[in-house]
Amino acid sequence: MVAVSLKKKKKANKKEIKNIRYKDSPLKQTIKTLLQGPDSAELNRGFITLIPKSTKLLNIYVKDDTAYLDFTENFRFNSLGIQGLKTQLKQIVYTTTEFSNITKVQILINGKKVEYLGPEGVYIGEPLTRETFENNEF
Numbered sequence: 001m002v003a004v005s006l007k008k009k010k011k012a013n014k015k016e017i018k019n020i021r022y023k024d025s026p027l028k029q030t031i032k033t034l035l036q037g038p039d040s041a042e043l044n045r046g047f048i049t050l051i052p053k054s055t056k057l058l059n060i061y062v063k064d065d066t067a068y069l070d071f072t073e074n075f076r077f078n079s080l081g082i083q084g085l086k087t088q089l090k091q092i093v094y095t096t097t098e099f100s101n102i103t104k105v106q107i108l109i110n111g112k113k114v115e116y117l118g119p120e121g122v123y124i125g126e127p128l129t130r131e132t133f134e135n136n137e138f
Helices: 026-036 040-044 081-096 130-134
Strands: 002-005 013-015 057-063 066-071 104-109
Touching: 026 057, 026 081, 066 081, 081 104, 081 130
Parallel strands: 066 104
Antiparallel strands: 002 013, 057 066
């Protein structure tokens, strides 16, 4: 799972290993755990999340090597502006692509593909990959 660390200013994200219990769908449970935000121990170590608190996962499915994650409308807006939006997307994409069968993530809002997040217009009209962030395509 990818969380944001307040202790490292040069790196916006830090990989956090967390044991997650699940019955049938490890990806779904992992994303739901990410949406819950850091627990008290993680907060004490300086971790936060930039995913809006009231965001809910409505649906999730995988087709070929792409995960389709359907979130509620509030995922589209981040009080920290464009950097907050980019970091929340990075948290989702990096966490999802930890699964070996997934290389791309398509974000859906209320069951529909949307072109942009926020008034800043962060493009999400096609699947995102780790390379999207590593190559500064945002």
